[in-house]
Amino acid sequence: MQTVAVAVSGGVDSLCALLLLRRAGHKVLALHGRFLPEGPEDAPLGLYRACAALDVPLHVVDLRQGFAREVLTPFAAAYAAGRTPNPCARCNRAIKFGALLDAALALGADRLATGHYARLVPGPDRSELPLLATAQDAAKDQSYFLSLVPRQRLARAQFPLAGQDKTTTRALVAAAGLTVPLPGESQDICFVPTPEKGAGNEAYRPFLESRWRAAGLDAPEPGPVLLADAQGGLREIGRHRGLWRYTEGQRKGLGIAYSEPLYVLRKDRAANALVVGPRHLLGMRWCRTARANLLLPPEFWPEAVLVRLRYRQRPASAQVRVAADGGLHISLAEPLFPSAPGQVAAVYDPAGRVLAAGVVTLMG
Numbered sequence: 597m598q599t600v601a602v603a604v605s606g607g608v609d610s611l612c613a614l615l616l617l618r619r620a621g622h623k624v625l626a627l628h629g630r631f632l633p634e635g636p637e638d639a640p641l642g643l644y645r646a647c648a649a650l651d652v653p654l655h656v657v658d659l660r661q662g663f664a665r666e667v668l669t670p671f672a673a674a675y676a677a678g679r680t681p682n683p684c685a686r687c688n689r690a691i692k693f694g695a696l697l698d699a700a701l702a703l704g705a706d707r708l709a710t711g712h713y714a715r716l717v718p719g720p721d722r723s724e725l726p727l728l729a730t731a732q733d734a735a736k737d738q739s740y741f742l743s744l745v746p747r748q749r750l751a752r753a754q755f756p757l758a759g760q761d762k763t764t765t766r767a768l769v770a771a772a773g774l775t776v777p778l779p780g781e782s783q784d785i786c787f788v789p790t791p792e793k794g795a796g797n798e799a800y801r802p803f804l805e806s807r808w809r810a811a812g813l814d815a816p817e818p819g820p821v822l823l824a825d826a827q828g829g830l831r832e833i834g835r836h837r838g839l840w841r842y843t844e845g846q847r848k849g850l851g852i853a854y855s856e857p858l859y860v861l862r863k864d865r866a867a868n869a870l871v872v873g874p875r876h877l878l879g880m881r882w883c884r885t886a887r888a889n890l891l892l893p894p895e896f897w898p899e900a901v902l903v904r905l906r907y908r909q910r911p912a913s914a915q916v917r918v919a920a921d922g923g924l925h926i927s928l929a930e931p932l933f934p935s936a937p938g939q940v941a942a943v944y945d946p947a948g949r950v951l952a953a954g955v956v957t958l959m960g
Contacts, residue, residue, distance in 0.1 A: 599623040600754060601700035602709045603692060604654070606643045606777035609711030612765045613756040615772055617709060618650050625703060626654045629696050631663040632787055642777030649774060657699045659691055666690035668787065672807035675800070676816060678839035678865045679938035682741075682955070683785055689744040689889075697752055709754040714739045716750060716758070717949060721896045725751045728891060730948035733761040740907050743942040743953030747891045798841060798849070816840045819868035821852055824861055824877055836870040839863050844934040844959075845878065861934075862960075879931030880905070885941050885954025887922035892951045894918050901951065902944045903928070905935035911944050916952070924954045935959060 600617050604610040604626045617624050626647050628639040639656050647654040667687050674681035692710065700708045713731035725747045731737040745753070757765060769776060788803045808815055816838035822830040834852045836842065842850070846860045850872060858872040883905070894917075902911035903926055913929035926941055935941065935956055942953040 597622055598706040599625065599704055600707055600709050601625050601627050601703065601705035602652075603627050603629065603696055603711075604639075604643060604647070605711075606640045607711065608766055608769050608776045608779065609713075609757060609762075611646055611711075611774060611776055612769050613709050613711045614647070614650060614652060615768060615774065616756040617754075618652060624650075624652050625700075625705060626652050627696060627700055627703075627708075628654060628656050629659045629691070630656060631659055631667075631691070633660055633664065635660075640777040642775055646774050646777065655699075655703060657696060659695050659699075662695045663687070663691055666694070668807060669811065672804050672811065673813070674938050675804050675840040676808060676813050678816065678863050680843040680936035681938040682940050683787075684741045685744045685940045685953075688742050689746070689749075693742075693745045693749045693753060697749060701752070707752045707754050709756055711757055712738045712742060712755050713757050713762075714742055714755050715948075716753065716755060719892055719896070719949070721892060723747075728950040730944070731755075731757070732759045736762050739944075739948075739950055740904050740940065740942050743891075743940060743950050744889050744955075746889060750891075804840065817868065819870065821850070821870045821872060822864075823854075823858070824871055824873040826877065830871065833872075839865065839868065839870060842870055844880075844936040878934065880928065880934040880959055881931050882925075882927050883935065883941060883956050883959035884919075884926070885924040886957050888918065888924045888952045888954035890918065890952045892949070894952075897943075897951055898945050900946060902946065904942045904944065905932060905939065905956070909933070914943075916943050918952070923957070924952060 600622045602614045644654055667683050671681050671683045697708045713733055713736040715729040716726035717729045719727040728739055728742055728750055730739045788800050818835050818837050820832045821834040821836050823833045824830055842860050844860050847857055856874055859878045861871045861873045901916050903914040904911045912932055915927045917925050919925050937956050939956050940953055941956050943951045
């Protein structure tokens with residue numbers, strides 16, 4: 597029987613993963629990562645109690661330096677450059693299935709299990725390495741956030757919640773008599789407050805400003821707001837307060853009074869200009885990514901593929917090719933609500949298997 601390390605945050609999902617593996621007879625150990633510089637020195641007391649109830653040893657792993665280097669600093673730098681990053685996808689690649697997986701292997705584990713809702717399935721290339729795929733519960737599927745994790749690392753992963761829904765997860769933990777130390781749903785970005793609906797990125801300001809100062813970066817400056825028309829013309833109608841405060845597709849919080857609702861169409865970083873327009877001009881037709889994480893060689897891709905450009909977005913039909921620089925060139929069959937440079941573009945086959953993913957660099 598293999599030894600499985602389980603990444604436990606204190607939430608119900610990771611606790612259920614621990615419970616299921618323990619019941620299956622695996623030799624199990626629990627790992628709790630310390631990520632935040634200002635966070636507590638130890639795991640929540642309730643997590644120790646839950647692990648003790650399952651007779652599972654709990655190890656606390658200090659990941660603060662790596663998390664700052666791989667997640668916090670790039671997050672702040674991306675906003676300073678006017679991009680909208682996806683820190684969760686970066687964390688899964690570099691930290692959870694990077695540094696934390698390494699810690700698990702060093703402790704004698706054969707693989708690392710997490711409470712993610714995703715599947716690992718065989719690929720059509722007859723490789724011994726599994727492919728990432730969507731979870732059975734489409735409403736909780738997290739394959740999008742895991743799509744940057746290399747296939748070799750996924751071979752050491754395990755997702756015990758792949759075939760169940762959230763209701764079942766909660767019921768199993770409750771039936772076992774376990775108290776969940778952190779009962780609330782995890783927030784979008786764990787190291788900054790969750791913005792109120794319509795607040796844009798304003799909630800991130802204290803964190804970003806402190807990171808910019810620490811890195812010697814200047815805060816982004818105000819600039820013009822340009823109104824686009826259907827003929828491609830632009831005219832200035834106001835001033836923005838720094839491009840980092842806005843993201844493509846945003847409507848609220850623009851601070852511009854106009855006769856109809858305006859949306860962020862794009863950010864012209866070279867001119868430090870925010871380009872806005874009416875909803876009928878809002879649509880993304882193509883995008884390019886940085887060097888992609890190819891989970892399956894393109895010669896094994898089906899003719900029809902789907903692309904997901906946002907977490908809650910339904911995968912859409914597209915033509916995708918791998919460019920000479922290793923990035924993805926994506927042409928959408930129909931215009932979509934825009935993504936943003938810094939977000940992830942994940943490519944799926946019709947069966948829900950993830951073929952490739954990359955970080956968006958250009959779009960139009």
